[in-house]
Structures are given as structure tokens and as C-alpha cells.
Amino acid sequence: DIVMTQSPDSLAVSLGERATINCKSSQSVLYSSNNKNYLAWYQQKPGQPPKLLIYWASTRESGVPDRFSGSGSGTDFTLTISSLQAEDVAVYYCQQYFRTPYSFGQGTRLEIK
Amino acid sequence: EVQLVESGGGLVQPGRSLRLSCTGSGFTFGDYAMSWVRQAPGKGLEWVGFIRSKAYGGTTEYAASVKGRFTISRDDSKSIVYLQMNSLKTDDTAVFYCTRSFYYASSGYYNFFDYWGQGTLVTVSS
Numbered sequence: 001d002i003v004m005t006q007s008p009d010s011l012a013v014s015l016g017e018r019a020t021i022n023c024k025s026s027q028s029v030l031y032s033s034n035n036k037n038y039l040a041w042y043q044q045k046p047g048q049p050p051k052l053l054i055y056w057a058s059t060r061e062s063g064v065p066d067r068f069s070g071s072g073s074g075t076d077f078t079l080t081i082s083s084l085q086a087e088d089v090a091v092y093y094c095q096q097y098f099r100t101p102y103s104f105g106q107g108t109r110l111e112i113k
Numbered sequence: 114e115v116q117l118v119e120s121g122g123g124l125v126q127p128g129r130s131l132r133l134s135c136t137g138s139g140f141t142f143g144d145y146a147m148s149w150v151r152q153a154p155g156k157g158l159e160w161v162g163f164i165r166s167k168a169y170g171g172t173t174e175y176a177a178s179v180k181g182r183f184t185i186s187r188d189d190s191k192s193i194v195y196l197q198m199n200s201l202k203t204d205d206t207a208v209f210y211c212t213r214s215f216y217y218a219s220s221g222y223y224n225f226f227d228y229w230g231q232g233t234l235v236t237v238s239s
Contacts, residue, residue: 101175
């Protein structure tokens with residue numbers, strides 16, 4: 001099974017500053033036949049279901065603000081929020097969909113400093 | 114507008130059964146693979162299982178933690194996906210989310226989840 005590990009577990013960033021969340025997979029999630037990384041990022045606010053932010057490691061879902069970006073390949077990935085807004089307070093999860101059982105990271109709680 | 118609405122959650126005793134339903138609207142339900150994802154209180158997300166569309170055989174796959182106890186099925190005529198849960202354990206207590214897998218008409222489905230229901234709480238307790 002592929003284990004997803006996020007770091008840090010929690011993060012406090014000042015408004016307008018950059019927030020960076022890391023995700024590491026225990027095996028590569030890069031599929032060689034299409035050169036795509038099977039890695040997604042979600043945002044979950046309190047009392048709400050998760051919301052898809054990023055897929056294929058770096059493709060922003062429609063309607064997601066461009067301050068959110070994803071990068072990385074193989075086993076190491078990053079979600080970056082370029083200028084933190086108050087509404088970005090949430091828990092963020094990475095997910096691999098390379099093979100079953102699909103798996104999520106443990107989550108990173110993002111707060112305002 | 115795409116909507117997924119779960120129902121059927123509640124309080125159930127250990128060892129008993131419960132069936133969750135998820136009704137989809139606003140999209141061609143039969144074209145999509147559908148998954149269930151759960152979240153124990155205060156915890157992270159756990160993929161439970163998924164069912165392929167009929168075009169891909171309508172087959173299912175499950176997490177090891179539920180395999181043999183949980184069964185996913187679908188009724189495309191009603192736009193419903195079901196999660197039959199048997200032999201429930203206290204560890205199964207969670208909010209269960211119904212999710213839609215991403216679908217490209219040209220290349221099929223990929224199991225990241227572009228739409229989520231609001232979730233239904235299942236509490237397993239005596």
C-alpha cells in the first residue's frame with residue numbers, strides 16, 4: 001500500500017505570507033505511460049466536506065484561486081498558497097490515486113499567525 | 114448543478130447492519146465511478162471503496178479494513194449508489210461521504226474526487 005505523509009502537521013502563517021505544505025508518498029505516483037503524477041490536494045473547512053483544489057499534482061480545479069499551486073513529481077509534492085487569506089484557514093489533505101487502496105495524508109492544519 | 118446527497122446514517126449497535134444511499138443529480142450518473150470516503154470524529158480521511166461505471170464493468174474495490182463486510186452497489190436508473198455495511202464495529206463510527214470520480218470522456222475515470230456530498234454520520238455503539 002502507498003503511505004502518504006504530510007508535513008508539517010500544523011502551520012501558522014501571517015496574512016499575506018506564503019504557506020507551504022509538503023506531501024511524500026512511500027512509492028512513486030508518477031505513471032510513466034502518460035507522465036502524470038496521480039496526486040490531488042483537498043481543502044476541508046470545519047463542518048464541511050473536502051473540496052478538490054489540485055489534481056495531476058499541479059492542475060488547479062476550476063474556480064480555485066490562483067494563489068493555490070501544486071508542484072512536485074514522483075514521491076515529493078508541495079502545495080503552496082502564495083498569499084494567505086483569512087478564508088484559507090482549513091485542513092489540507094493530499095491523496096494518491098495511482099493505485100488502490102487510494103490513500104490520503106494525515107492532514108495539515110493551517111491557521112493564521 | 115452537481116449534487117450528491119447521502120442518507121441512511123444513524124446509531125447502530127456493534128455487529129448490526131446499515132445501508133447508506135447517495136443520490137446524485139445534475140450529471141449523467143451512469144457515466145461516473147463513485148466512491149465512499151469516511152472520516153472518524155476529529156480524524157483524517159479514509160477511502161472506503163468505489164464502484165466503476167457499467168461501461169467499465171461496474172466492478173468494485175475496497176479498503177482492507179472493510180473488505181468482506183461492506184458492499185457498494187449502484188442503480189443508475191435512480192442515480193443512486195449504495196453502501197451496505199454489515200458486521201459493524203465501533204471503529205466504523207465516522208461521517209461517510211459519497212464522492213464522484215473525475216471523468217474524461219476521452220480516457221475514462223480517475224479516482225480523485227471532484228464532488229463530495231455533505232456526509233452522513235454513522236455511530237456504532239451499544
